Amino acid sequence: MNWYLAVLKNYAGFSGRARRKEYWMFALFNIIIAVVLSAIGAAISTQIPYYLYLVATLVPSLAVLVRRLHDTGRSGWWFFISFIPLVGFIILIVFLASEGKPETNQHGANPKLAPAV
Template identity: 65%
Template sequence: MDWYLAVLKNYAGFSGRARRKEFWMFTLISFVISALLTGIGTALDTNLLSGIYSLAILIPSLAVLVRRLHDTGRSGWWVLIALIPIIGAITLIVFAATEGDQAPNAHGVNPKLATA
């Protein structure tokens, strides 16, 4: 939960780098919360709860993805590859799962070393 809250505290921080663990833990917890809200919304016959939550985490989700791309040495503009159906999403998943640069890159120092 700390990883999720750390991303929310850095709400619109598009600069810097994000570890794989930060990105994937945020994604996992967001998915669980979204699934719970969708279930509650289905029981109440409304999509309002999941819709509001999706809008609320849109900016932090994009920010952590851009920081994750920065960690792998790529520009944040690679997010736009998601506009290509199927192939774009698969490419972003591969990029997000790739280990980050060990050495400092143009976007900052290695976040694994910065927290140690």
């Protein structure tokens, strides 16, 4: 849960780097919360809580995605490869799942070597 809250605290931080664990733990909690809100919405016959949650987490989700791409040595603009039909999303998932660069790059120092927040 700390990884999820850390991403929300860095709400619109598009600079820097994000570890794989930070990104995937945020994605996991994001999916769990979205499924629970969707189920609640189905029970009360409205999806308003679900849509409000999606809107509220849109910017933090994009920010952590861009920071994750920075960790792999890529620009945040690589996000747009996901719009290529069929293969773009797969390529983006491979980028997000790949190991970060161990050395310091133009986006900052290796977050694995940084002290825990």
